Amino acid sequence: MNSPAISVSGVAKQFVMHLQGGKTLNVVDNASFAVHGGECVVLGGPSGAGKSSILKMIYGNYRVDAGSITLAAHGHCTDIASALPREVLRLRQHTIGYVSQFLRVIPRISALDIVAEARRADGAEDEVARQDAKSLLARLNVPERLWGLAPATFSGGEQQRVNIARGFAASRPILLLDEPTASLDARNRAVVVELIRERKAEGVAILGIFHDEDVRDAVADRIVDVTTFAAQAA
Amino acid sequence: MVAETPLLSVAGLTRYYGARVGCENVGFDLYEGEVLAVVGESGSGKSTLLSVLSTQLEPTGGSVQYRMRDGKMRDVFALGEAERRLLLRTDWGFVHQDASHGLRMSVSAGGNVGERLMAVGWRHYGNIRTEAGDWLKRVEIALDRMDDKPRQFSGGMRQRLQIARNLVTRPRLVFMDEPTGGLDVSVQARLLDLIRGLVADLGLAVVIVTHDLAVARLLSHRIMVMKGGTVIETGLTDQVLDDPREPYTQLLVSSVLQV
Numbered sequence A: 001m002n003s004p005a006i007s008v009s010g011v012a013k014q015f016v017m018h019l020q021g022g023k024t025l026n027v028v029d030n031a032s033f034a035v036h037g038g039e040c041v042v043l044g045g046p047s048g049a050g051k052s053s054i055l056k057m058i059y060g061n062y063r064v065d066a067g068s069i070t071l072a073a074h075g076h077c078t079d080i081a082s083a084l085p086r087e088v089l090r091l092r093q094h095t096i097g098y099v100s101q102f103l104r105v106i107p108r109i110s111a112l113d114i115v116a117e118a119r120r121a122d123g124a125e126d127e128v129a130r131q132d133a134k135s136l137l138a139r140l141n142v143p144e145r146l147w148g149l150a151p152a153t154f155s156g157g158e159q160q161r162v163n164i165a166r167g168f169a170a171s172r173p174i175l176l177l178d179e180p181t182a183s184l185d186a187r188n189r190a191v192v193v194e195l196i197r198e199r200k201a202e203g204v205a206i207l208g209i210f211h212d213e214d215v216r217d218a219v220a221d222r223i224v225d226v227t228t229f230a231a232q233a234a
Numbered sequence B: 001m002v003a004e005t006p007l008l009s010v011a012g013l014t015r016y017y018g019a020r021v022g023c024e025n026v027g028f029d030l031y032e033g034e035v036l037a038v039v040g041e042s043g044s045g046k047s048t049l050l051s052v053l054s055t056q057l058e059p060t061g062g063s064v065q066y067r068m069r070d071g072k073m074r075d076v077f078a079l080g081e082a083e084r085r086l087l088l089r090t091d092w093g094f095v096h097q098d099a100s101h102g103l104r105m106s107v108s109a110g111g112n113v114g115e116r117l118m119a120v121g122w123r124h125y126g127n128i129r130t131e132a133g134d135w136l137k138r139v140e141i142a143l144d145r146m147d148d149k150p151r152q153f154s155g156g157m158r159q160r161l162q163i164a165r166n167l168v169t170r171p172r173l174v175f176m177d178e179p180t181g182g183l184d185v186s187v188q189a190r191l192l193d194l195i196r197g198l199v200a201d202l203g204l205a206v207v208i209v210t211h212d213l214a215v216a217r218l219l220s221h222r223i224m225v226m227k228g229g230t231v232i233e234t235g236l237t238d239q240v241l242d243d244p245r246e247p248y249t250q251l252l253v254s255s256v257l258q259v
Helices: A051-059 A085-094 A111-121 A126-139 A156-169 A186-201 A213-219 A227-233 B046-053 B081-090 B109-119 B125-138 B155-167 B185-202 B213-219 B237-242 B247-254
Strands: A006-017 A023-035 A040-044 A066-073 A076-079 A096-099 A174-178 A205-209 A222-225 B008-017 B020-030 B035-039 B061-067 B073-075 B092-095 B173-177 B205-210 B222-227 B230-236
Touching: A006 A051, A023 A051, A023 A066, A023 A205, A023 A227, A040 A051, A040 A213, A051 A066, A051 A096, A051 A174, A051 A205, A085 A096, A085 B230, A096 A156, A111 A126, A111 A156, A126 A156, A156 A186, A186 A205, A186 A213, B008 B046, B020 B046, B020 B061, B020 B222, B020 B230, B035 B046, B035 B213, B046 B173, B046 B205, B081 B092, B081 B109, B092 B155, B109 B125, B109 B155, B125 B155, B155 B185, B185 B213, B205 B213, B213 B237, B222 B237, B222 B247, B230 B237, B230 B247
Parallel strands: A040 A205, A040 A222, A096 A174, A174 A205, B035 B205, B035 B222, B092 B173, B173 B205
Antiparallel strands: A006 A023, A006 A066, A066 A076, B008 B020, B008 B061, B061 B073, B222 B230
C-alpha cells in the first residue's frame, strides 16, 4: 500500500485557560491513526471527545503540543506540527480542503463569488470557475435567486450549502469535513454523500466528523474512535 | 521547498524614547504576497514599530533588510538619503489612518495619483491622466470626481484615494496604519473588501497595524501580538485568534464583542 496521505502520530493538545486561573483542559491525548488516498475515515466518539480539535490541528488551525501530523501530497511530506506558517498556508492553497461547521466569509461578497473564488484559487479560468460554481450551487439546491447575494442573510442550511460548495469547488488531495451535514435536510444530505463518493473515487483522502448515522454509514470506510486514544496512553 | 529569500527581514529591532521602550527586539521575515498584522492595544509599540520599519524613525538597535529590485538585500538605514527617498516613493507605500496625512489636500484627486507617477519619471500628461483615471476606477472613485480636491471627499473616498496614490507606482511593500480606523462600519467593510482584492491581485507584501482583530482576521495571513513594546505571540492569523496561548492574547480575543 502507498504511504498514507495523513499520518497522525502521538498527537496531544491541551488548552491552558489563563483567564480562568490557568485551568488546563486535555482535549486530545496520544492520537494516532492514518488516512490513505481514496478512503473516507470518520472520527467517532461523543461530543467533547476532541474530534473537531483533531481536524483543526490537521488544518493547522490549532497548534499541536506533542506528536506529529505528516501530510503527503504532490510528492512532498510536511509535518504540520512543526511547519512554518508559510508552509501551512501553501498546504491550504494546494493540498488541504476544509469544510467547517459554519460559513465564515467577508461581508458583501456574493455566494457565487465565494464559491468561484475557491475554484479560481485552484487555477481555473474566471469563466470556468463561475460555471463550476453555478453547477455546484445548483446541485446543492441553493436557489438561483440567492447566488448574487451575500450569504449573511441566508438560512443556516443555505449558508452551510454555500460552505460545502466552496469546500468542494477546489480539488485537493486531502479533504477535512467537520459536520458538513449538520443543518441539512435528507435531500441535501444525499447530495453531500454523492460528492464525497466522487472525491473518494478520485483518490482523495477524506477525514470527517458526521453525527448523522445515515451519512456516516453511507461514506465511512472506517471509524476511528477517539475515546480509545487516551486509554491507550494510560 | 520554501527557500526563496524574504522581501523584508527584520532582526532585533529596538527603539527607545530616552529610557522608555517604544519597541524592543522585534524580528520577522515577510515575503511577497504576505500580509502581516501587528495587533495590540494603544501603547503596545505597534505604531512605533511601523514608523521604524518605514524609516520615519531611526532605530536604537537592530536591522531592517529589504530586497531591492536588483535582488540584493540592503539595510534600509544604510541607504543614502536619495536612495531611501526613491524607495519610499516607488517600491514602498504607506497608508495613514488619517488620509490627510497621506494626501495633498489642496491638489486634485487626479493630481494626487499622478504626482507619484511624475516622481518616478512619467512626463507625458495624457498618459499620466489615463493611468491616474484607471486607478481611480480601481478604487471605485467616479471619473467625474477626478478634478475635485480630496477636501470635498467623504472619509471613505479619501481613504480609497490614498490607496490609489500609493499603489499607482506598483510598490512591492505597503505599510498600513489602522487604514479603516474612524470610518463607519459599512464604509469599513467596503474598504476591507477593496484592500483584500488589491493585495491578492498585485501580490503585495503588507504590514498592517490595527487594534481591530476582525480586520486582522479578514486581511492578514500572519499576526504578531505586541504588548509593552515586545512581540508576545506570533503565528498564522487563524491559529493565534482561535488558539491563543498567551494570557494577554486570550484576554484580547475574549474581549471582542460578538455580533
